[in-house]
Amino acid sequence: MTVVDGGSDLPVLMEVVIGDDVGEDIPTYQPVGNVQVSPNSGRRTFIPDVDDLVKPQMHMTFDSLENAFLFYQRYAKAGGFTARKGTQYEPRKGVILNKWFVCSKEGTKPLKAIDSTQEAGSSNVNSKSKITRRVPSIRTECEACIRVKLITPDNLYVVYYFEESHNHSFVAEDDRYLLPENRSMNYVQEEAVNALSAINVGPVRAFNIMRTLYGGFDKVGATKVDFKNFKRDLNRYIAEYDADMVIKRLRRKKEFMPNFSMEYLTTAEGVLRALFWADGDTKRNFNIFGDVVSFDATYRRNKYNMMFVPFTGVDNRYRNVTLGAAIIGDETAKTYSWLLNAFRQAFGRAPPVIVTDQDPAMRKAIQDTWPESRHRLCMWHIMEKLTTKVGANLCNSTDFKKRLCDIVWTDVLLPEQFENEWGVILADFDLLNHEWLQSMYQIRDT
Structure with missing residues (x-):
């Protein structure tokens, strides 16, 4: 670290440091895909760089909407973006004539209104306004999509519109395992999370174990958040049927043990x-x-x-x-x-x-x-009530409690000795007519 006296040379020094030392170590981000720049508006568009075999083509046909969406999802995965289902035209229930499959950044998502008084910390307990956290939207009004329509009498869906240009860059190949459609927990991982939770191993530690066994974050097929969400959903399911599960488990133990x-x-x-x-x-x-x-x-x-x-x-x-x-x-x-x-x-x-x-x-x-x-x-429960029954001043300011404990917490006194000592203690502290102490003394033989 260099200290510079005076303010005139500081910008020059910062420029030299940033340009010569730091800039060489920080890699510049290269957009993924083919970038096109409009000569008139300067607007940049991005086209996925994928093989033609996975790219949608005009007049392609599919036997169902599910297969059409799966094909567009494979194309999105190869290109580095996420696809979702869009609008549809369904004149009769169960018959979809037209369907759009769009980029996940299509359209806009307006922010919900928030009660500003509650957001500022208002203590109005009678207000029923729901406070919603402002989450920035990832949508950029991207227009990339495919549109399919039903052709009869073949009952096939044909691609009649395809827009491949996006107004945003794509996810790099090394990070595509983080895309939602590429993240899913298999049965073995779900069983592992469930079994590890029985020995107090949480979902994050379970993920770290999986990461070590698989050999990397990208090999697991899911993230820490997916593991935590699965454990949350599992707990939510168990909360509804936990009593039945306990009874069934104990019944099986009774059957086999x-x-x-x-x-x-x-x-x-x-x-x-x-x-x-x-x-x-x-x-x-x-x-x-x-x-x-x-x-x-x-x-x-x-x-x-x-x-x-x-x-x-x-x-x-x-x-x-x-x-x-x-x-x-x-x-x-x-x-x-x-x-x-x-x-x-x-x-x-x-x-x-x-x-x-x-x-x-x-x-x-x-x-x-x-x-x-x-x-x-239980003598412990009785002696715990002593201070409350006879008063804190008597127990804390005198040796009453100590003398009483000496004859109560012992097994060497004969009954006659205990009764004599009991009477002496009550007489010394003017407690011969104390109702609670007398009731405890009277039930000693019952």
Whole structure:
């Protein structure tokens, strides 16, 4: 980089640098095709440089409009532009007498009107104006086309007009794989995107894998955008039938895996309401570590407005083990009763001890469905409510919470010692008549 003092010599230096150094490294763009310049108007036109075998000719005939369009598409691909279907004349339904096939840059595409107040960031929430992004049009009023008409009684379509001059340049041969008609995903690529998504490999990474395997961008036959659009459309399709797909998959597992269990419940309209499943590993875990089972529904619902319900046990090393799982649409006693019956049917028995939070629907379902199990409340859920129930000042400004945790989170105190310490703590902090603490104390033996 050269620093120049003064402004008079700077343009001269820039001219030398651009002309002598940079200009030699930047290749000039050469238009593709044969360029013709009008001597009167100076208007330039471009004619595709293609073999005569793929170029449309006057009075060519085709047995169908589809074949005529395919021929014009092959001609466009060889020339470096894109073709599309144009207008048609159809006096009677199903009988097309005249059809135009045009360059994709034929005509113009006007911009849609936009509410300028919303575009500027207006916060009027009652306005229903749709904000549309301004996208520049690629159309240049190109007049290149072929026109075919139906001749009877042969029922053939004949070319009666052909305009080969374009008012725009063409795509270079090295870039023609990017043209829309040259881009398409085959079945193997679609299956690869679907399979890779199951292991959290997105469509862009899937494209990069394909590019490496095929040996280049132009060998894939599609772009990253095509891969992303396919995954988007696949997700959109799955969103409509995902429940059916899950049920069918679990049914097949149940059919071919004797130790796999699944049950599901639907509403009268056929909407999935609850689903439970357990495999051989969870059943082995239950046989070994199923003395005490905990289950609870997730606090947040997913986009389907359903909750995940895991059944969990503890192994000999105090690690959590999964004993089954379910998704439910509501937390009613009826739904929980169905879920507990499905659990008993899958495992053959109810656990000796079941631990839940203080959900009344869970309590009623356990009483009705698993009366032989001892129902216990989760201490973590109870202690999480302590600050809210007795007040933040008492918990944060004194040693009340620490003293209470010392007698609650331990297994070395005898029942008599616990009761004595409980009474002392409540007396020291004037909580002997606290309604919530008394209710927790009274249900300790139930």
